[in-house]
Amino acid sequence: MMTRSERADRTYEQLFLAKRTASPTDPEFMEILQRNIFGDVFYTGNLHNKERELITVVALATMQTLPQLKAHIGAALNVGNSPLVIREAIYQCAPFIGFPRTLNAIGVFNEVAKERNIKLPLENVGTTTEADRHEKGMAVQKKLYGDEVKKAMAALPGGYKDIVPDTLTDFCFGDFYTRDGLTVQQRELLSLVVLTALGAEKQLGAHVVGALKAGNDKETLLAAMVQAVPYTGLANAMTTINLIKEADVDNYKPIYEE
Numbered sequence: 546m547m548t549r550s551e552r553a554d555r556t557y558e559q560l561f562l563a564k565r566t567a568s569p570t571d572p573e574f575m576e577i578l579q580r581n582i583f584g585d586v587f588y589t590g591n592l593h594n595k596e597r598e599l600i601t602v603v604a605l606a607t608m609q610t611l612p613q614l615k616a617h618i619g620a621a622l623n624v625g626n627s628p629l630v631i632r633e634a635i636y637q638c639a640p641f642i643g644f645p646r647t648l649n650a651i652g653v654f655n656e657v658a659k660e661r662n663i664k665l666p667l668e669n670v671g672t673t674t675e676a677d678r679h680e681k682g683m684a685v686q687k688k689l690y691g692d693e694v695k696k697a698m699a700a701l702p703g704g705y706k707d708i709v710p711d712t713l714t715d716f717c718f719g720d721f722y723t724r725d726g727l728t729v730q731q732r733e734l735l736s737l738v739v740l741t742a743l744g745a746e747k748q749l750g751a752h753v754v755g756a757l758k759a760g761n762d763k764e765t766l767l768a769a770m771v772q773a774v775p776y777t778g779l780a781n782a783m784t785t786i787n788l789i790k791e792a793d794v795d796n797y798k799p800i801y802e803e
Contacts, residue, residue, distance in 0.1 A: 549584035556583035559594065560620035582775045590768025594624040597772050599634045603735045604776040606638050606650035607742040613776075614650060618657045628663050629670065633726035634735055640717035641739045670725035679711065682719025685729060688800045689755040733759035734769055741770065741785045742777045753788045757797040763789055 547555070557565045557579065568575035587597060598621035605614040621631050635654055639647040658665055673681050686694075694710045701709060722732055733756040740748050756766055766789045774782045 549580045551584075552588055553579045553582075553584035556587045556594075560598070560623055561616070562623055578775070586772055586775060589771045591764055592768045592772060595621070595626050596769075598624055598626060599631070599731075599735060600738050600769050600772045601776060602631060603634055603638055603738050604742045604773050606635055606647070607642050607739050608776065609646055609649060610776075611649060611653050615653050615657060618654055619661075622657070622661065628658060629667050629726050632667055633670070633724060634731075636724070637721055637727065637732050637735050638739050640721055641736065641743065641745070671720075672723050672725060673719055678719035678723070679715050681723045682714045682717070685722045686714055686718040689729075689733070689758050690751065693751070730760040734761050734765065737766065737785065738769055738773050738777075741773055741781050744781050744784070746784055749785050750788050753785065753792050754797055757792060757794060758800050760799040763792070763794060 554565050557563075560583075565579060587594070592600075598617060601617045602614065602621055605611075605617055618631060622628065632651075632654060635647065635650045638650065655665060657663075694713055698706050698709045700706070722729060727735075733752065737749070737752045737756050740752055753766065757763070767786065770782045770786050770789070
């Protein structure tokens with residue numbers, strides 16, 4: 546059995562291809578941080594390091610902690626994620642955090658790519674056209690969420706009862722969930738992490754259900770939340786953990802088997 550420190554040494558080297566060294570200014574704090582993240586969190590649950598690093602990347606992108614994002618984009622590459630998968634994980638943040646913050650994260654990704662001689666731009670993986678983005682987005686949305694949003698927005702005045710739900714369908718699902726590079730199952734898991742980092746309590750319950758319907762199980766969702774704790778903080782993660790605990794898995798048979 547390895548000690549926490551030994552586990553932290555091992556994980557750190559796998560992620561960053563370097564040995565852990567003591568901080569010259571804050572050795573005690575950094576030891577607490579590294580033993581917690583690399584010695585405990587990375588050994589909790591059923592996730593592979595590739596998945597853990599994608600979770601970390603979207604959490605850091607959401608919170609705009611760009612120096613740490615750069616390090617973890619590198620780590621995500623080091624543990625075997627392709628540049629395309631990492632890029633798609635960052636793109637997936639856009640409907641939730643907006644374009645400016647997503648562009649900041651994309652800028653960091655592009656910086657890492659150039660340092661590693663990864664040719665840009667990466668290939669296009671969009672699957673929709675202007676003519677069919679609504680239809681294809683609705684096909685994904687309806688499987689996961691039915692027509693709940695349409696019903697919820699029905700009381701809005703004028704055309705907004707259609708404009709608002711159609712914006713969600715076209716932008717979130719049509720423009721992003723239909724893209725290749727990540728499965729719907731992966732996109733739902735990462736979206737749940739983004740919403741947790743945002744503290745978006747009103748949306749979290751629906752996305753816990755969506756993540757289960759997309760094929761994730763409770764163990765995976767809980768492991769993702771533990772993975773996110775060092776970045777989002779305990780309060781936000783515990784909100785989602787409680788919603789996962791209360792979810793009735795018997796009512797959410799997976800729709801996507803990817």
